[in-house]
Every structure is written in structure tokens, then in C-alpha cells.
Amino acid sequence: MGEISCFADAPLGLLDHGPGEYRGRHCHDAAFVAVVLEGGYQEAGDEGRWNVRPGDALIHHAYESHLDRFEAKGARVLVLALPAALAATPHVRGRVDDPDHLVRLAERDARAASLHFAESFIAAAPSALDWPDMLADDLRRLDPFALSDWAEEKGVRAETLSRGFRAAYGCTPKSYRANVRARAAFAAVHLGGEAFADIAHRLHFTDQAHMTRAIAGLTGAPPGWWRRRQMDTRQR
Template sequence: MSRRPATSTINGMHDHVDHETRHSAGDALCTHRHVPAYAALVLEGGYVEASADGPVECTPGTLVLHPRYHAHGNRFGRRGARVANLALPAGTEPAVLQVLRVPDRAEAGEVFLRGAQHLHALILASNGARSMSLQGWQVEFLHDLQYNDEPIARIARRAGVSDEHASRMFLRTHGMSPQSLRRELRGRQALSLLAGEASLADIAARSGFADQSHLTRSVRAMTGLPPGRLRRQINCVQDAEPAPMR
């Protein structure tokens, strides 16, 4: 029996992160989105996390730092998994997904028990983990998906695959269909630009949205907030003193 993260929920939006989750062998979580930035430490078993960042193999000792509003799905292996999770304090949130390997899994587990304020030293002591590789055509496909408005079928043909094959592959490696992945990539670009001073109309154009209304709908779907309100929230976080990490 798996115990899924408690949530408010691409399938749902999670606004709370449990301290620990357990998942059965062969279990799977469809693509879902977490509101808070959080750290996940694999204590036992393993899984593959699929997101717009690509597939991440999470084995015991893997530490994954998720940015706010990160959407991903999980496929658990034959041993299931036990995972420790901690929401990250404001001011310590990563801008992008980070995947690390901790030097000592047992010691890292103790750090998680003591709380997020103790994570900083663990993160500094950890090493970068090697990412799972994509097929060559997928890299070109992803670029075209984000930066031009051509139909999916045309992008697939240029990459030398059928649109059906592309859909199957991206559902497996990224947890989303190409069309959903296009929205996610453009939405992420918009979220990163909201931290700056560009106008909403300029952000919409630079992120690949048809207009500001399209941007607003997409950002609201990702975060539950319209872009203007989200920008004010981001600015408040940036202006706040970072929480000390001891």
C-alpha cells in the first residue's frame, strides 16, 4: 500500500509535503504538481521521476530538490520505495530541479529528521548525479516544441519519428504528451520571467504564448494564481531575508 503526499490536486496540485512516503512495488503516481519547493531523499527502494526536466533515476541516497510548482510523475521499482520529504524554507528554493547524491544515506536521513533548516550542509556535501540520457531525436524535438508553433506531427516528421511514437516516448520519459509538455515548458519560462521586470505582454511573447490572456490562463492553471498576483508573491519572497540553513 502506498502512502501518497497529502495535497490540495496536470492530475492535481499538492500544497503540503509529508515527512515520509512509502510506495509499493510497481506503484505509479500520475503527473501531479507540488506547490511548495521541497527536498526528497530516497531511503529505500527506487523509482524513476518523469517531468519536463526528463527522466531521473532515484536510487537510495538520491537527493532531489524540486522548485515550486514542479510537475512530475513517478514509477516505482520492484522493491517499492521509502522517501523522506521536506518543504524548503522561503529564500532557499531552487530555481530549477537539482539531483544530487548524498555521501551517507543514514546520516542524510537523520538530517531530514532534524528539519529543513539543517539541509544546507548536506546539500553542499552532496555530489551531482548523472542524468538519464534521452534519444537523440528527443533533444531536437524538445527545442522545437518550446520555441516554435508548428504542429506536433510536423515536428515529429522532421525528427524522423511518427507523432504516435513521439507521444509514447514522451509520456514515458517526461510523464506528459508533447502538447502538455509544450504548455509546461512555456509556462516554466513565463514563471522564470515573472521574477524580472518585463511586462506581462512581453513575457507572453517571449514564452511563446499567443497573447497575455493565453499566458494568464496557463499560469493560473499551473499555480492557481494569475500572473500579476504571482509576481507580487515572488517579489515578496525575493525581498525577504533567506531563512538560515544550519
């Protein structure tokens, strides 16, 4: 996870990205949605890799990491806060029928625009572009496996595996799996009452201390702090 630059939040509103712009792997601590208005780009992150065009929308959950490669003509993107109705959705890519209406709403009332996004979002089925996406999908399942075994099974040369994956996703497979595991642990700690030791065992951490370091490295705070914060929020 040391390969990631993290930002305190995502800038909301209209964003213009220049021709051929490249944003290296980074994360935001706040959840948000991105709706493509003009142009297009490729995003590769903890939830997959996609080529997006006008009308496409991507959902980003808290502490998700990704990189962006913008096309030769750049892109204009509307960024909104993730509506509560979609906070737990497993779908992260989809479309909206009338992105211009979202822009007009956002100019008057950003909250209303987010609520309308929740009503108009149409999820799209996941798809793999090539073998790095297949590997990313298997890494997201968090079932332990040796990368050398995966490479042999898929017919990918071992020396190509790390280099090709980094070219697609901006990090090594090992770093990718560590980040996905840390996010899964954070979600379990933050949203439920499962014992920390049980979470660590279920997600294949070496031990609870290993999980604690991973969550603190990702979010800046240990799991105990997040659990107390969540309990305080529920009691209000």
C-alpha cells in the first residue's frame, strides 16, 4: 500500500481533465460517484478496470484506490457524493440516461443530484479486458493462492506477471491483494460487530496485529478507533 497517494476527499462538481492526462494510483477517504459527460478514460482500481464514455458512471467507496488514463481529447466528469441508498451496492459501474439533467440539478442542489443519481443509476455487468483483469478478479476474492501457480495455469510467463499487472493497475499483484484485504477488513470492522480476531482469520491475515497494521496503514486509524466511532454514531 506504500505505492498509493491518498487524498482527504474527492472534489465535488464538474472536473475537466486534459488530453492524455494520467493520474497515478491514488485513493480518497470519502465515497463518491463519477459521471462521464464528455470524452472518456480508462480507470483501473480495487474494483476492476473499465473504459468509460459519456453517460457511464463509476461508484467509488471509501479508501478505494485507482488510476486514470484519459483519452487524447480528455474528459469532463461530474463528481457527486455517493448517495446512502447505494452505499452498500456491489455494483460499481453503470450508466445514467440523462447526465445533463444531473448537471443541472447539481448546479442548484448537490444533494438532490446525488439522490437522483441513486434513482437513475443502471448497473452494468462486469467484464474482463485481458488476463490482468482476470488476475485482479481472483485477487479480490481473497482466497489464498500462489501467483506462480496462477501464472502457470493461465499460461502467463512468471516474469511477465508482475510487470504486466503493474502496467495495467499501477501496482504489483501482492500490493493489490494487500489493499483489497485491508479494505475488506475495514468494512467488516466499520459496519458489523464481528470480533477482530475472527475478521483477521476469515480474511487470511497472519494474525490480528497484522490486520490492525493494515487498517491503520490504509485509513490512518486502528480498527478499535473505527469500531468505537461506529458505536458512538449509532447511539446518537
